[in-house]
Amino acid sequence: MLLPILLQSVLLISSVFSFDFQPEKEAEKPNIVVILCDDLGYGDLGSFGHPIIKTPSLDRLAEKGIKLTNYYSAAPVCSPSRVGLLTGRSPNRAGVYDFIPGPKLSEDNRDLVHLQADEETIPAMLKSAGYATCLSGKWHCNSKFNSPEQPQPGDFGFDHWFATHNNAAPSHENPNNFVRNGEKVGELEGYSCQLVVDEALDWLSKKKIESPFYLQVNFHEPHEPVASPQDLVAKYLPLAENENQAQYFANVENMDKAVGRLLEYLEENHGENTLIVFSSDNGPETLNRYARSFRSYGSPGDLKGMKLWTTEAGFRVPGIVYWMGKETASGTHDEVVSGLDFLPTFAELSGAALPQRTIDGESFAALLDQGEFLRTKPLIWSFYNAINDHVVAIRDGDWKIMARLKNGNAYLPKIENLYEGNEALLKESELADFVLYDMKNDRGESVDVSSDYPEIFEEKKNRLKAEYQGLLADSPFWKRN
Known part of the structure; x- marks a missing residue:
């Protein structure tokens, strides 16, 4: 009888220790939130020099945290940039060289392109370290979206996903092309950026397990087709060249308002240990480059080129890092940081194991801790x-x-x-x-x-x-x- 009693005692003690100490151990891991804009130019935020657009939420984030003036996306166009961010690898290694169109048969096999199942991603890596994971917003990492023929967001580690293939359609207003965990949602009322944050907040509020989380918020704004709330458009009309420019300015501010709602919730509910990273997938679209880009009034600031250029404005974009609840470096920093760096940085901060393959990014955890980051690999x-x-x-x-x-x-x-x-x-x-x-x-x-x-x-x-x-x-x- 003695052995069973001892065994029960050991199990009881183990369960007590597990109950008492595991949540504390998990709490040491930061929650991580990535906020990604679409076609936001280097000069489109107030804190990065725009003379008209009001972005108070992001300006405060830059003031409290680290404003990165040498931050680069992984590519000068959306799909490869997103693939690079998710994998920490040059998107060329993943075979994603340009934006991914829909599945229309193509002589150059472009219709086959997708993020392949053997690529290891941030959410999958963090999930293995005990994180709950969510994607809300634009996906654009495969040609056959929401199809069993290619991997979908859930196959790359996202527990919950609410996404579109590419742009919000027919525009940012009342989009009808969102899919939630494989199920079409239908027409929604409101503006895309606010709907994306609604979903993120709903997921956070319903998340039952006491674990750290990884939340990726991928806005469609300010990518065309641009549509903005009329009260904000009216605010910018006296300051803009025309209504289309006012629509663009209002679009960026509406996105900033959505960010403000998210930050307020995080501060109230997870303010003790949440790392927030904000950036854009590439530089600003060129006005009238194609028929539907008539509201593309994005600013490259003082940089050369625009989206689709390999000069600076194609991929040098606003970058902001802020760690809620932690004492870190702050202020304006000119260290060279890339979207490729997110995966190795999050691995170091979470204790997750790095994927065993070529990683082009480098951890910038030292920038948070010491205020300095010396890149050893070229971008x-x-x-x-x-x-x-x-x-x-x-x-x-x-x-x-x-x-x-x-x-x-x-x-x-x-x-x-x-x-x-x-x-x-x-x-x-x-x-x-x-x-x-x-x-x-x-x-x-x-x-x-x-x-x-x-x-x-x-x-x-x-x-x-x-x-x-x-x-x-x-x-x-x-x-x-």
Whole structure:
């Protein structure tokens, strides 16, 4: 009889210790909230210099936390940028080279493109460390959305997801294309950013388990088709060039109001330990670049280019980090930080194990703790469908070097996808026409300084060649069947 009694005692003690101490251990892990805008330009927030648009919620977040002036998205367009953020890897390694259209048969196999099942993501990584996970907003990581033919958000670690394939349709107002955990929702009343926050707050309020959480809020704003509340539009009409510009300004402020609602809830309910990261997927859309972009009045600030460019405005966007309830560094910081860095940073802060594969990002936890972060890896972008000619670029310390791609005597045409039809062309092409910019003194990329710094130019050119060849070697070519 003694052994059963002892066994019961051990089990009882174990359960007591488990009950008493496990929640405390879990509480040490921060809740993590990622807020991602769509096509928000570097100069579109008040705290980043916009002279008209009012963004008090995000301005306060930047004032209390860390304002990142050298923050980069993983790509100058949406789908690859989102894939890079989720995986911590260059989106080229995942085979996502441009935005992902719907499943219309394409000669270049673009209809096949999707985030593949073997890619390991932030929510899956954090879920393994005890986190509850939720996605609310835009997905845009596969061509066949809400289809069993391709993995969906739930297959990458999201316990709960409320999402659209791409844009809110028919516009931000009363969208009808949201899907919740595989079920179509139908037409909703209200504006997309507010509906996305409604869903996030509902999930948070119903979350039963006492565990840390990862919440990713992906706004559609201010991507076209832009639609904004009339009271906000009326507020900006006297300050804008026309009603379309007033619509854009109001769109950004409406997003800021949605952020304010989310921050207020987090402060009241999870203010003791919640890390918040805010950014945009890429730079601002060019006005009238396509028929429906007539309200695209986004600002690149003092940067060169726009969305779809590999110059700075294509992927240098607002970045803000704030850790509720923790004493961290604050103020304006010019350390080079990327959306690729989220995964390794969250791994370090949560104690989760890093995926056992190439990770291009680096943890910036030291920036939070010590106010300093020294990047050891260059950031590389290879965007074959860039509007500008220099489609390959790296940011390495204070320097940025860019190049065109050439095959024989001809420059490569614009390429939307890598597939069997252009594999030989890509692999036989070489980098050419290098340009070098001093980002510390010329972030507008106005002067090529390659001839002024020949040794640095040669070093950076060799590094770009090596980085690009390594990336290309790891880039899959989509093949049918």
